[in-house]
Amino acid sequence: MRWNQQSALDPTSGADAGSDADTEAGTEAAGADAPPAELFGLKGLVRSVRTPEFAGVTFHEVLAKSALNKVPAASSMPFTWTINPYRGCSHACVYCFARSTHRYLDLDSGEDFDRQVIVKVNTPEVLAAEVAKPKWSRELVALGTNTDPYQRAEGRYSLMPGIITALAEHGTAMSVLTKGTLLRRDLPLLARAKEDVDVEISMSIAVYDDALQQTIEPGTPTTTARLATVRAAANLGFDVTVFLMPVMPKLTDSVDHLDAALRAIKEAGASRVVYGALHLRPGAREWFFAWLEREHPELLPRYRRMYAKSSYASKDYRAWLSRRINPLIDTYDLRGSADDDYPMTRRKDRMQAAAASSTLTHAASLTPPPQEALF
Numbered sequence: 546m547r548w549n550q551q552s553a554l555d556p557t558s559g560a561d562a563g564s565d566a567d568t569e570a571g572t573e574a575a576g577a578d579a580p581p582a583e584l585f586g587l588k589g590l591v592r593s594v595r596t597p598e599f600a601g602v603t604f605h606e607v608l609a610k611s612a613l614n615k616v617p618a619a620s621s622m623p624f625t626w627t628i629n630p631y632r633g634c635s636h637a638c639v640y641c642f643a644r645s646t647h648r649y650l651d652l653d654s655g656e657d658f659d660r661q662v663i664v665k666v667n668t669p670e671v672l673a674a675e676v677a678k679p680k681w682s683r684e685l686v687a688l689g690t691n692t693d694p695y696q697r698a699e700g701r702y703s704l705m706p707g708i709i710t711a712l713a714e715h716g717t718a719m720s721v722l723t724k725g726t727l728l729r730r731d732l733p734l735l736a737r738a739k740e741d742v743d744v745e746i747s748m749s750i751a752v753y754d755d756a757l758q759q760t761i762e763p764g765t766p767t768t769t770a771r772l773a774t775v776r777a778a779a780n781l782g783f784d785v786t787v788f789l790m791p792v793m794p795k796l797t798d799s800v801d802h803l804d805a806a807l808r809a810i811k812e813a814g815a816s817r818v819v820y821g822a823l824h825l826r827p828g829a830r831e832w833f834f835a836w837l838e839r840e841h842p843e844l845l846p847r848y849r850r851m852y853a854k855s856s857y858a859s860k861d862y863r864a865w866l867s868r869r870i871n872p873l874i875d876t877y878d879l880r881g882s883a884d885d886d887y888p889m890t891r892r893k894d895r896m897q898a899a900a901a902s903s904t905l906t907h908a909a910s911l912t913p914p915p916q917e918a919l920f
């Protein structure tokens with residue numbers, strides 16, 4: 546099977562993916578705006594673009610030097626390599642843990658994270674060169690670990706088809722985690738990739754209350770639309786995982802909400818659930834508390850107490866949640882795990898699988914230089 550029948554880069558981007566990655570910022574392209582002054586130091590910045598279809602959002606198109614990011618060995622994440630073609634995310638989830646990464650660009654972790662989106666327009670081409678190297682280890686590559694690869698920008702830039710193609714053509718398994726229903730566009734391609742390599746699909750759906758979902762995840766597709774995407778993937782033979790997280794104290798942790806969530810997940814054809822209580826890391830924390838003060842001021846004291854000393858919900862709360870949700874997971878005959886367990890378990894599984902695999906003859910891993918500003 547050939548994988549090169551998909552266009553790798555949206556020609557409307559206007560970016561020259563084949564030029565030097567250190568190209569200085571240019572603003573002469575039609576429809577382009579001058580990048581904010583603070584972004585002039587961003588290596589590879591080609592231009593900044595606003596379009597009527599994406600009101601309020603500015604895309605900063607950059608030429609990245611590498612696509613693959615190596616996860617530090619000490620990390621408990623269940624994968625070794627990631628790709629993040631976008632930085633910032635117009636899905637705008639109030640609780641998003643990636644918010645603080647925008648500060649590395651001197652942009653803020655609130656509105657700028659939602660509206661100033663960095664687009665690595667040459668990701669498919671750079672990735673194709675990286676995975677073609679003989680030393681590439683062909684370990685699983687995770688997509689959607691930091692920002693969403695199927696956020697709205699993907700409708701304009703179409704980077705994912707080229708990424709999927711490059712990985713599949715070079716025998717590299719992949720996992721995709723998203724809230725984006727744009728995933729449906731690529732399901733046939735992912736299904737073809739699955740004939741040759743492992744492909745895992747996960748959909749993040751935390752809120753099963755439309756009013757709450759629209760205020761706390763204002764840029765995301767509806768829960769109903771995401772469940773329909775789960776169904777579409779399941780119908781193509783994928784064992785879809787639903788990330789039922791973050792579970793938010795007093796907002797989404799009632800028995801009624803969890804029961805409705807798990808019933809809907811089961812009916813959509815998902816195979817398993819990963820759940821987890823809300824984390825509030827710096828960057829997300831301030832943004833979340835401002836939202837809580839606006840929308841649910843009555844909960845502010847409780848949250849301040851709960852997250853006073855840590856970004857994580859207390860052990861007691863997590864144990865309480867486990868006791869509440871696990872019987873429901875059993876009721877709906879879903880395989881479930883807590884996010885606390887999930888990374889460790891999956892990484893161990895992968896390491897064992899990799900050690901046992903006789904096909905992993907590439908002893909040395911490709912180790913691209915760490916990216917300073919881009920993840």
Ligand code: SF4
Pocket residue numbers: 634635636637638640641642643691692693696724
């Ligand atoms: S979809 Fe994911 S990356 Fe995007 S804002 Fe929401 S939590 Fe963050």
